[in-house]
Amino acid sequence: MSKTIIVTGTDTDIGKTVFAAGLAAALGARYWKPVQSGLVDGTDAARVKTLGVPRTHILPEAYRLATPCSPHLAAEIDGVSIEVDRLALPAGDDALVVEGAGGVLVPVTRTMLFADVFARWNQPVVLVARTGLGTINHSLLSIEALRARGVPILGVAFIGEPVEDSEAIVAEIGKVRRLGRLPRLDPLNGETLEAAFHSNFDLEIFR
Template sequence: MSSCSNALVICGTDTDVGKTVVSALVVQGLGATYWKPVQSGLEGGGDSGRLQALLQLPAERLLPEAYRLQTPVSPHWAAELEGITIDPARLALPAVAGALVVETAGGLLVPLRRDWLQIDQLAAWGLPVLLVARSGLGTLNHTLLSVEALRQRSIPLLGLVLNGPLHPDNPATLAALAQAPVLAQLPPLEPLTASGLAAQWQAQDLGRTLTAAMGAAPNPH
């Protein structure tokens, strides 16, 4: 069954930085099970629906969300609009065969409820984080603040994935200032296809570097 040694969380520095695309990249590359615990906004089937449309996963590798919230706003507010309070006990990690990829909703400090931030849930899980960031303008501040928040809570950081047009300086600057490896730079893929993601996985040798980072991550369990 899945254990902390082959499970990871994919988080973003902000909304719409490409977490689901990177999640698809990693799920396909590792042959992992995918879980989006909290989904706010169900247009297009939510992120689980979009990932399934892209990868055509077998049913056992696509877990149902713990919470499916209609409104595309912060989870705490979406839940309140539906008369729901998100219970961290329902977010316990599932037992699966093989690797597990967990995709969060929005950025690290997004509230799941008014007294429980997403980063509090990350600390409770104790899983290492793969942080997805934009490649271009604005990424330095957002990414460094996110790295600082993770380290203040002793949450292991596997590395960074930069999503978007390749940038001539940001990868080196982030690697130096964040003291974390840039494991991949994912350019825009038009059209976005499973085969295109597989080609990027191979070309960037992400299987080797990510597996090595996961093996080196502290295991608190």
């Protein structure tokens, strides 16, 4: 299988999709969001297209759920049964960036969490964490949950303003690589994201 990197987060709405878009565009990789919940406000696949990922590199979701909540409940409300076998990683020769939904322990079904799916895939994970208050606890709990399942962790990517002590202690106590920090961008578009990504991350780590 080609190089696959899974992008997950410590929570929802922390910048995971922006990071995944920046990474996919920088690597020339395909992007895949296996489960999308909430369609009214647009999809993450549509957003990464506006952030520099070509349409031809964006794979269709395995499940598109209308209700904006955890996938397990959104599926039940929408009358959909999520089959884990449909979440197998797509084949292909190009690199692949896979974005999870919400945090590490978000339920995909009532018996399986995203961390369990990551364990089945057995591919390196990038944990995206904000730099604000609470990130040490959330990051270390997420790292423990991944390690308990044997999920390989490539490192932690931070989002937001610099908070040196928090970023350093997560890497030190969690025994993970500190990949870099992506600042909040205004304006946020493909050009500004590309420039910021190349300035703040060593792409060779992801190759």
